[in-house]
Structure formats: C-alpha cells, structure tokens
Amino acid sequence: MLVRLRCVAALAVAAVIGTASPAYAGGAGCDADIDGSGVVDFPDLLTLLASWGPCPGCPADLDGNGDVDFVDLLSLLAAWDTVCADDFVAMDVVGELLDEYPHFQMVKAFNEVTPILIAIDPHAHPSIVGAAANAYVVASKTAAEWDGDPSLTDVRGAPQVVGFGGPDIQDATVALSGSLSGNGGTEFGIAYDLVVDMDMNGELGPGDFIDGYDADGFRVVRKFTAGGPLTVTTVTYSGGSFLAQRTYYPTDIASMGQLPLVIMSHGNGHQYTWYDYLGEYLASYGFIFMSHQNNTVPGIETASTTTLTNTDYLLGNLGTIAGGVLAGHVQTDRIAWLGHSRGGEGVARAYDRLFDGTYTPSNFTIDDIKLVSSIAPTDFLGTNSANPHGVEYHLLYGSADGDVSGAASCRICQSFSLLERATGFRASTYVQGADHNDFNCCGFNDFTGPASTQIGRPEAQSVAKTAYLALLRHRWDGVDAAMDYITRQYEDIRPTGVQPDTIVDHEYKDSASSIVIDDFQSQTSTSVSSSGGAVAGDVSNRIENRLDDANSSFSWTTADPMNGMTRGRSSDSTRGTVFDWNSDRFLQFSILPAIADWSDRTTLSFRACQGTRHPNTTAVQEDLTFTVTLVDGSGTSSSINIGAYGGGLEEPYQRVGDGSGVGWGNEFEVIRIRLADFLVNGSGLDLSDIEAVRFEFGPSFGSSVGRIGMDDIEVTN
Amino acid sequence: MRLAQRTILGTLAVAAIAGAAAVAAPPAVPATPAPIDRVVAAQPFVLDDAFRFEWREEKPDARAGYLIVIKVNPDLVYPRQTLEPVLYVGNQVAQRVNVGYRSGHVVAIVPAPLDENGVVQLDLAKTPIWFGTPELPERINAHAIEVELSVARAAGITPRPAAEVRAALAATAGRTTAFRDAHRLVQSAAELIRVYSPEEQDLVEGLLVPLVTPE
Incomplete structure (x- = not known):
C-alpha cells in the first residue's frame, strides 16, 4: 500500500514539476522546505515519501496531524519550487x-x-x-x-x-x-x-x-586622468633657508573640513616648483599638496632633513601661510610623503629617522605619516637607513629611467630595494617607457630605451596621477573600487584617458590578514615552504635565493640564476624562487592542516615575473601565462589560468645595455585570484579544507616555455 | 599585453632594437679630477648668523666665505641622482647653488674663516678649484678632502691665474658683502644665477620667493 501510494504521489508530482518555474516567497509554503535548503524541491519530496504514514512530530507532517499523508503531499506540491530563503x-x-x-x-x-x-x-x-x-x-x-x-x-x-x-x-x-x-x-x-x-x-x-x-x-x-571639480589656489613662499614651499589647496577651503596632506620632496637638480601637475590634480580632488625645496645635492641625509623640517614648518605656520586660510583645515594626522629620486630615498630615510628616534619633530609625530611613496628612488644608504619599515609604502618607477636606471651594475640605482624593505602594506606602479624626469615638468630628458616605446611626459603623468589618486582613495578612504586600478591587470582595467598600449605593472601586498603559504624568507629549503608544507614539482632549475642579481649584468648566464632581480643587497633579506620549463611542468605547495581553512579569506595572491634575457623569455615576446590549481582534502580540484583575467606576466621592457641581450629588470606583478572563482560552476572545491596549491606550466596550461620568478604566495582578503 | 599581434610587433621591435640607440641618455661622467675652465666672478661675504654647512661630513658652522661663479665642462654638473663629481676649493667642499648644465656656469658658496680683522681668509689665486671623485658631499670629511687635494695636485691641477682671479673679484667689485643669514646669501646667489645662468629662471624664482613673515 505504502509503495503504491508513493507511486501515485510521484505521478502527481511529475505533473506539477514538469512546468514549474521558481516562485519566490518569504514564508508561505516554506514549511515544505523540509531540509531547509532554501527551495521546496526533490529532496523535500523524497523525505516526505520516506516518512509516509504515521509519523508524529516529523518535519514532513506539514499539517501536524500525526500522519504524513496526501494532505501533506499536496501542500508540498503547492509550494513546489518556492524559494524559502530566510534572508537575502x-x-x-x-x-x-x-x-x-x-x-x-x-x-x-x-x-x-x-x-x-x-x-x-x-x-x-x-x-x-x-x-x-x-x-x-x-x-x-x-x-x-x-x-x-x-x-x-x-x-x-x-x-x-x-x-x-x-x-x-x-x-x-x-x-x-x-x-x-x-x-x-x-x-x-x-x-x-x-x-x-x-x-x-x-x-x-x-x-x-x-x-x-x-x-x-x-x-x-569617470575619466579621472582629468582633474577634479575643485578650483585650486597655489601659493609659493619661503620660511627661510631650504624652506621654500609651493602649496596647492582647494580655493574654497574655508567652507571645507579637514583635508589630508600630501608633501612632495623633489630630486637632485629638480625644483620644488616642478610638480604642478600633481599638486593641482590632487588639490582639485580635495587634498592639500605641498612641494618644498629639498637639499638633495649634499646627499640623502640632508634631503631627509628638509623633508622633516619643511613638514614641521608647514604644520607650525598654518596660521600665517596663505594668510592663514589653511588653519583648521589640514588633517594633520593623515600625511603622505612623496619623494622623487634622491628625494624618494630621502622620504624613506626621513621616516627611518622618526622610527629610530634620531629626529624629533615639533609639530607632528611618526604616527601622522600614514603613507610614503618614492618615485624612482636612489638607494645610497642601504638596508638600515633607506627603509620605510612598517609605514604603508608605494613605489612609482619608469622603465626607461636613464638616471636611477635600475641596472644590475648600479647598486644605488636599484629603486625596488626600498619596496622590498617595507614590512607593512606595499605596492608599486611600474610604467614601461617612462623616464626619470617624466614625473616632473622640466627635468632633462633622460629616456633610455627603444625610441618606439617612449610614452612621453603627459602620458607618464597621467599614469602617476591616477595611481596616486587610486592609492590614496583606497588606503585612506577604504574605496574598494580604487583598489581595482592598482591591482587588476592594466590590460583589464586602466583609467580612461591612459593610452591603450601603455604598459603598467602593479605589485600589491597587504599581509595584515594573510595566511602566508610561502614567502621564501624563513625557510630556505626548496622542498619546504615557509609555512611548513612540502613543496614538490618538476619545473627545471628551481632555486630559492635573495632577489639580487649577483653579477652586475643583465646578461643571461646559468651562473646567475637571479639574473634581473634588482631588489636587494647582501644585507637585505628579500627572497624568492626562480625556475623554468619547456614542457608541461608543475610546482605544488602542500598546505598544512592548521592553515587549510580558507573559507574566511577572499583571495589567493602571489607575485611573479619573467626572467629577463633568459632564452625561454626571449623565445616568446608576450605576456606569460600559467594555471593555478587548488586541491582540497577530498582530492577535488579547480583550476584557473592567470591569463583568464587579461594580461599575464609582462615581458621585460625591451631595453638594451648592462650586458648583452635585450630586456631590463624583472617586472614583478601581483596576481590576485578570488577564491570564489575556484568554486564557479559547481567545482565542488571545499575552501575549508585546502590541501595544496599547484602551479602548472607548459603548453597544456599556458605559455609553452618560460622562466619566471615567484614570491609571496598568500591567501588574503 | 595579451594581444597576439604584440608577439609579431615584439619580434619586429627586438629585431630593430639591436641598432636602436638610447634616445636621450645622460652624458657620461667625465674623468676626475677635472679642472674648472675659469673663475668668472668672486665675492667675499660675511653673515650675521652662522649657518650649518651641510656639504661635508663634519657639518661645521659657517659665517663667511666666497660666492663664486665658475665656468665648467657642463657634463661635470649634469644633474644626476647617482654620484656627481664634487666641487672642491682648496680644503673645502663648495656648495653648488645652481645646476649650470646648460650655461656651463656654476654659482657656489665656499665657506672660509675670518681673520682677526674680519677679513675672509681665502686666497683664490693660491687655491686650486676642481671637481673630484663622484661622491655625496655629506659623506666627505677633512681626510677625504686631503686625499682629493693630493690627487688633484698630482694630476697637475693648480690655482687659477692671479689675473683671472683679480678680474673675477672685480666683476663683483671685490668688496665683502654682509648678509643677515644663509637665506639672504642664497638669494644673492640667485641674482648671480640670473646673470650667469639665465636658463635657470625657475630656480631663481624659486629662491627669491617672499618670506612668509616679511622683514
């Protein structure tokens, strides 16, 4: 009897569900969502049929009469496909x-x-x-x-x-x-x-x-290469020796609240009056921008001193500068220091002096300096002094820099060493075809690279302006959308107004909430990650070492596997791995159970670069791609090719010099993949139990051959 | 770029690159020690308020010296973020106030002591002026200057001719000028830059901006 009844019920159901489409209801009929899945559907029906007959208290006894019967079945069918979410x-x-x-x-x-x-x-x-x-x-x-x-x-x-x-x-x-x-x-x-x-x-x-x-x-x-809506007033004045300043602020500042302060320290042979493009731009979006005379010729210590003294001077004289119009309108605890070349190192040194306590300002504290950004900085002082420590740090660099060239043969020209020393949030903007003085108005043209790649000053400044606005809005105002412009591949999104063929690489690292899988720092074995998991693979010529080109030349040689890595000197700790492939290969990082639950994280992040002048790099002059696979504890996997989002790892800038061959320093780029993307289309991957991250290379997974560096593999937010 | 065509373009570009010279690379740093070409003008000065001379490691206080204008090989003073040749005047590092690449004229401050009569103790006719080994001036101390001086002498660098120095002093009337402080001294230097290196008008204007608190 029971079996026959179930058959009758099933036939009735078949007629109902054959033409059903979802109906959305907040509550009516939702008692029939017996399993609480959010939808009245087959599992609920099967549960009801399985409970057929006397069944006091059963969830399937929808009318509560003690029996699971036709009345209950009809109720369920009436509610068929109803969405019964408790909430949105x-x-x-x-x-x-x-x-x-x-x-x-x-x-x-x-x-x-x-x-x-x-x-x-x-x-x-x-x-x-x-x-x-x-x-x-x-x-x-x-x-x-x-x-x-x-x-x-x-x-x-x-x-x-x-x-x-x-x-x-x-x-x-x-x-x-x-x-x-x-x-x-x-x-x-x-x-x-x-x-x-x-x-x-x-x-x-x-x-x-x-x-x-x-x-x-x-x-x-909107097109934010253009200035903002605010009219800007500029004042130029001096407080004395090496205290000349040009300050830009919204003309209507008297009606505004407190505005964040951005301070620019120029480079050697530059003038403080050469940054109108950035000052007027940021002020038009509601910042106060001050560019000051910078004592760069004696060296970095003096430059850092003028950064400190000019900051002090401005904050100590708000009541008199520009007739006192700034008084009460400067957000004195939200200050960014920007510096160019020697001044770029100077701002890092200035922060280091505050950090070390060797300079005590009168009108601000180290906590007021919220962000430091260097444009093509020198690195005269090295690890202990040209050091941003934990302050949020950004680096802007042009690949055609003929001055702070980034060459392997010029230790003090390796700007990226400063980025590597930053222990807090850090990001970089690498602009192919821009030279050193493209980031001011009037310095000598030092462009060094293939003529066809020269992007010119207006274009370089468009990239710089938008990078700074996006960076400041993201870090200071928490605007997630601004982050897109400094993390997504430039091939995928770039500010409107930046030319479509301008090449920009981003680095971005915010480890505050990260699960670090391998930073290649604390564990020097190639078979164990810094998080303690096993590392295995069949990629070729893999080593881990300091990101330091060891032979003062960009010429490729097997004796210098870190070729093109101009990111640290012997006193620096930055490390990473390099390897290559000519056929299908993999590199897998096992995840220890203690860090296997990624369900409260949003993003897999790592950085990688092509290895300059390596035969595998020069063999294919294009963005390099490969596949990232996550494997969970049950063996389910999900794979994404990094090229799916546009771009890939940029080919090194095609500059000659510093040895034989073509290609300049290695261009790290951050790759950030949403963990939810690995779940798409029912992959079945269990993010609460990740067992391995596997990188797969070769013709089946992306670029057929390649040579790359890799670092900072993390799960983050 | 993921555009397939970039592969082709890239290949073409690479093929062309072998012969593609850098477009505007800075000039090479000339060999040092290197003499200057000429002393063009010289003016002794004294200050009411001494200033901290940041252009050598010891950072001594300075309250007198010479403002000089010299003619130089422009490549020696091309503005670089990397190491630049250091301008020496005898046993002192000179403070270059302007760049001077386009004009070939450099205006510099040379600290010097005063004697008991208040006269600046520096005889430019007996003092070699030259560019020494590229370095950051703030890292140069008395010992390093001694070494540079002996290297310069060994290279045959000698003081400028007395007649040239006399003419240089005459160009500024040769009288010791008193300034209140380093800021006014630099503003005076700015006027020399305006005359001898007019291409650096933006520097001049930047140095001559009014004080926030007027005198």
Missing part, C-alpha cells in the same frame, strides 16, 4: 565576462561606458534558472541604511526585468541596460548597489541577491 543573499554579482573559466569576473570598478554585467552561478543558486526578477541599480547604501529602508529605487528610473539561464554561470549573465554616471565630484566615481529582486516586490528581502549590502556594490568611475 549578500554576494558579488557585478562583473564582466571572461573567455575561459571562471567565465565571469566579479569586479568593483568600471570606467564610464564600459558594459556592466551581472551573473549568478546556477550551481550555487539553482533556483535562479528560469526565474524572472527585477534588477535594480541603487545608489549605494550602508548596511544600516538597507536595514532601515529596504525599498528599491533604480537610479536608471526603473528596474530591469532579467532572467537567468543555465546550467553554468556563463549562461546566467545579464547585461545591465542604460548608462551610469561616474562623475562623483571629488569622490572616486559613484558608488552603486545592485539588487536582484527575485520576488519582484520592490524591496530587498528574503531570496533576493544584493551586491553591496555592507560595502559598495561597485563604482562607475
């Missing part, structure tokens, strides 16, 4: 299509007029397939604002009816209609939240999806 789902939804797995990239920043897509992975949310919904683009709200007012108002005037296909994420994408403004005034674009209103009730509620509940969903960014 906050997750990334907005992004762009990719040509290969993971097929869709969730992003936070879009330039104006760039197509914006939304996608929901049907494997993770099967109920969306075939469902109709309204997509709302809403002016960004905080979580508290959403909680207080869940109503939906589309900035485009009306929501967009959308439907999602299946079975995979690439089938479940929808292009947003209409155009969205990115002109946010002094803000970094305009922030929006995206809501997929599944029950189409005009409110954010159970079953809906939101990208942007507790942070911006995404931002549309």
Whole structure:
C-alpha cells in the first residue's frame, strides 16, 4: 500500500514539476522546505515519501496531524519550487565576462561606458534558472541604511526585468541596460548597489541577491586622468633657508573640513616648483599638496632633513601661510610623503629617522605619516637607513629611467630595494617607457630605451596621477573600487584617458590578514615552504635565493640564476624562487592542516615575473601565462589560468645595455585570484579544507616555455 | 599585453632594437679630477648668523666665505641622482647653488674663516678649484678632502691665474658683502644665477620667493 501510494504521489508530482518555474516567497509554503535548503524541491519530496504514514512530530507532517499523508503531499506540491530563503543573499554579482573559466569576473570598478554585467552561478543558486526578477541599480547604501529602508529605487528610473539561464554561470549573465554616471565630484566615481529582486516586490528581502549590502556594490568611475571639480589656489613662499614651499589647496577651503596632506620632496637638480601637475590634480580632488625645496645635492641625509623640517614648518605656520586660510583645515594626522629620486630615498630615510628616534619633530609625530611613496628612488644608504619599515609604502618607477636606471651594475640605482624593505602594506606602479624626469615638468630628458616605446611626459603623468589618486582613495578612504586600478591587470582595467598600449605593472601586498603559504624568507629549503608544507614539482632549475642579481649584468648566464632581480643587497633579506620549463611542468605547495581553512579569506595572491634575457623569455615576446590549481582534502580540484583575467606576466621592457641581450629588470606583478572563482560552476572545491596549491606550466596550461620568478604566495582578503 | 599581434610587433621591435640607440641618455661622467675652465666672478661675504654647512661630513658652522661663479665642462654638473663629481676649493667642499648644465656656469658658496680683522681668509689665486671623485658631499670629511687635494695636485691641477682671479673679484667689485643669514646669501646667489645662468629662471624664482613673515 505504502509503495503504491508513493507511486501515485510521484505521478502527481511529475505533473506539477514538469512546468514549474521558481516562485519566490518569504514564508508561505516554506514549511515544505523540509531540509531547509532554501527551495521546496526533490529532496523535500523524497523525505516526505520516506516518512509516509504515521509519523508524529516529523518535519514532513506539514499539517501536524500525526500522519504524513496526501494532505501533506499536496501542500508540498503547492509550494513546489518556492524559494524559502530566510534572508537575502549578500554576494558579488557585478562583473564582466571572461573567455575561459571562471567565465565571469566579479569586479568593483568600471570606467564610464564600459558594459556592466551581472551573473549568478546556477550551481550555487539553482533556483535562479528560469526565474524572472527585477534588477535594480541603487545608489549605494550602508548596511544600516538597507536595514532601515529596504525599498528599491533604480537610479536608471526603473528596474530591469532579467532572467537567468543555465546550467553554468556563463549562461546566467545579464547585461545591465542604460548608462551610469561616474562623475562623483571629488569622490572616486559613484558608488552603486545592485539588487536582484527575485520576488519582484520592490524591496530587498528574503531570496533576493544584493551586491553591496555592507560595502559598495561597485563604482562607475569617470575619466579621472582629468582633474577634479575643485578650483585650486597655489601659493609659493619661503620660511627661510631650504624652506621654500609651493602649496596647492582647494580655493574654497574655508567652507571645507579637514583635508589630508600630501608633501612632495623633489630630486637632485629638480625644483620644488616642478610638480604642478600633481599638486593641482590632487588639490582639485580635495587634498592639500605641498612641494618644498629639498637639499638633495649634499646627499640623502640632508634631503631627509628638509623633508622633516619643511613638514614641521608647514604644520607650525598654518596660521600665517596663505594668510592663514589653511588653519583648521589640514588633517594633520593623515600625511603622505612623496619623494622623487634622491628625494624618494630621502622620504624613506626621513621616516627611518622618526622610527629610530634620531629626529624629533615639533609639530607632528611618526604616527601622522600614514603613507610614503618614492618615485624612482636612489638607494645610497642601504638596508638600515633607506627603509620605510612598517609605514604603508608605494613605489612609482619608469622603465626607461636613464638616471636611477635600475641596472644590475648600479647598486644605488636599484629603486625596488626600498619596496622590498617595507614590512607593512606595499605596492608599486611600474610604467614601461617612462623616464626619470617624466614625473616632473622640466627635468632633462633622460629616456633610455627603444625610441618606439617612449610614452612621453603627459602620458607618464597621467599614469602617476591616477595611481596616486587610486592609492590614496583606497588606503585612506577604504574605496574598494580604487583598489581595482592598482591591482587588476592594466590590460583589464586602466583609467580612461591612459593610452591603450601603455604598459603598467602593479605589485600589491597587504599581509595584515594573510595566511602566508610561502614567502621564501624563513625557510630556505626548496622542498619546504615557509609555512611548513612540502613543496614538490618538476619545473627545471628551481632555486630559492635573495632577489639580487649577483653579477652586475643583465646578461643571461646559468651562473646567475637571479639574473634581473634588482631588489636587494647582501644585507637585505628579500627572497624568492626562480625556475623554468619547456614542457608541461608543475610546482605544488602542500598546505598544512592548521592553515587549510580558507573559507574566511577572499583571495589567493602571489607575485611573479619573467626572467629577463633568459632564452625561454626571449623565445616568446608576450605576456606569460600559467594555471593555478587548488586541491582540497577530498582530492577535488579547480583550476584557473592567470591569463583568464587579461594580461599575464609582462615581458621585460625591451631595453638594451648592462650586458648583452635585450630586456631590463624583472617586472614583478601581483596576481590576485578570488577564491570564489575556484568554486564557479559547481567545482565542488571545499575552501575549508585546502590541501595544496599547484602551479602548472607548459603548453597544456599556458605559455609553452618560460622562466619566471615567484614570491609571496598568500591567501588574503 | 595579451594581444597576439604584440608577439609579431615584439619580434619586429627586438629585431630593430639591436641598432636602436638610447634616445636621450645622460652624458657620461667625465674623468676626475677635472679642472674648472675659469673663475668668472668672486665675492667675499660675511653673515650675521652662522649657518650649518651641510656639504661635508663634519657639518661645521659657517659665517663667511666666497660666492663664486665658475665656468665648467657642463657634463661635470649634469644633474644626476647617482654620484656627481664634487666641487672642491682648496680644503673645502663648495656648495653648488645652481645646476649650470646648460650655461656651463656654476654659482657656489665656499665657506672660509675670518681673520682677526674680519677679513675672509681665502686666497683664490693660491687655491686650486676642481671637481673630484663622484661622491655625496655629506659623506666627505677633512681626510677625504686631503686625499682629493693630493690627487688633484698630482694630476697637475693648480690655482687659477692671479689675473683671472683679480678680474673675477672685480666683476663683483671685490668688496665683502654682509648678509643677515644663509637665506639672504642664497638669494644673492640667485641674482648671480640670473646673470650667469639665465636658463635657470625657475630656480631663481624659486629662491627669491617672499618670506612668509616679511622683514
């Protein structure tokens, strides 16, 4: 009897579900979601049939009469496909299509007029397939604002009816209609939240999806190579010997609150009046910018002194400079020091002197210096003194620098040593085809490189301006979208106005919340990572060592495997690994159980570079790609080619000199992959139990041959 | 760049690079020790307020000396972030106030002691002036200067002719000028730069900006 009844029920069900499409309900019918999966579906039906008959207290006894019977079955069928979420789902939804797995990239920043897509992975949310919904683009709200007012108002005037296909994420994408403004005034674009209103009730509620509940969903960014909306006033004055300054501020500063302060220390033979382009630009976005006379010719100590004394002078004389208009409007605990060349080393040394306590300023403290950035700095003083320590540090560098050249043969020209010494957040912006004086208005042209690669001063300055604005907005204002411009491949996103063929490489490391898999520092064995896991592979010629070109030449030789690594001297500790391949090869880092749970992290991050002038590098003059595979404890794996997101590891700048061959210093780039991308399309990967990270190289996985350096493999946020 | 065409372009570029010279590389640093070409002008000075002379390791206080204008091989003073040849005047490092690459004229401050009568104790006609080994001036001490001086002498560098020095002094009337402090001294140097190195107008203007608190 029981069996027959189940058959009858199944036949009835078949008729119901054959034509069903998802219906979204916050509560009605949701008792039938017996297993609490969020959807009334087959598992619930099977549970009900398995409980058929007397069954007091059973979840399948939907009417509570003590029997699981036809009444319960009919209730379940009536609620078939109902989505029974207790709440809305906050997750990334907005992004762009990719040509290969993971097929869709969730992003936070879009330039104006760039197509914006939304996608929901049907494997993770099967109920969306075939469902109709309204997509709302809403002016960004905080979580508290959403909680207080869940109503939906589309900035485009009306929501967009959308439907999602299946079975995979690439089938479940929808292009947003209409155009969205990115002109946010002094803000970094305009922030929006995206809501997929599944029950189409005009409110954010159970079953809906939101990208942007507790942070911006995404931002549309106008052409920010152009200046901001604020009119700028410039004043030039002197406080005495080596205290001449030019300060830029919003003309209407009297009506404004406190503004962050950026201070520029010029380089040798440069003038403090040569940074109008940056001063006017940042002031037009609401910063105060001061460029000062810098005593660089005697050396770095004197340069650092003038950075310190000029900072002190400005802060101590706000009541008189420019008639006192700045008084009360300088955010004195949010100061960035920028320095160029000798001045770039000088700002690091100035911070080091504060750190060491050998200089005591009168009007600020070390805690007020929130960020230091060097433009093509020298490295005269070395490890102990040209050292940013834990301050947030950024480096801007042009590959065609004919002065601080970065050459292996010039130790004091190796700017990246300063970056390597920074122990806190650090990032770099490497601009191919820019020379040393492209980053000021008027220094001599020292361009050194193939003539066809010269990008010129306006272009280099466009890159510099936008990098600084993005960096400051990201680090100081917490704008996630700004981070996109300093972490994503430049092939993928660049500020509108920067030429499409300008090549820029980013490095970005923020280890504050990272699980470090291998930093190649504390563990010198090639078979054990710094986190203690086994390292195995069949790549060729792999070694770990200091990132230090050992023979003062960029000529390739097997005797100098760290060729092109101009990032440390014998007193520095920075290390990494190098290796090559000519066929399919792999390198695998086992993850110890203690750090196997990555479920509360968002991103796999590492940096890598091509090895300059190596035969495998010169063999293929293009971006290099390979595949990253995560393997969990049950053996499930998921793989992503780093080229899926655009770009790859840039080929070294095609500059000659410093030995034989073509190619300049190795250009590290950060590669950041969302961990959620490894889950796309039902990969089944368990992020709470990762057993290994495997890098796979060769024709089956990317570039057929290659020689690379790699470092800082981390799981981070 | 992931564009496939870049492979082709890259290959073409590489093929061309072998003959593609650097576009505007800085001039090579001339060999040192290197003499100057000429003393053009010289003016003794005294200051009411001594200043800390940062151009040598000892960082002595200075309150007198000479403002000089010299003609030099421009490549010696091309502005570099790396090491530059150091300008010496006898047993002292000179403070170069301007760059001088385009004009070939360098304006420099040379500290010197005062005698008991308040006269600047530096005879430019008996003192060699030259560019020594590239270094950061702040790392140069008395011993290093001695070494550089003996190397210069061994290389045949001698003081400038007395007639040239006399003419240089005459160019500024030769009288000792008193300034309140180093800031005013540098502003005076700026006026010399305006005359002898007019290409550096932006430097001159930068040095002559008004004080926040006027006198």
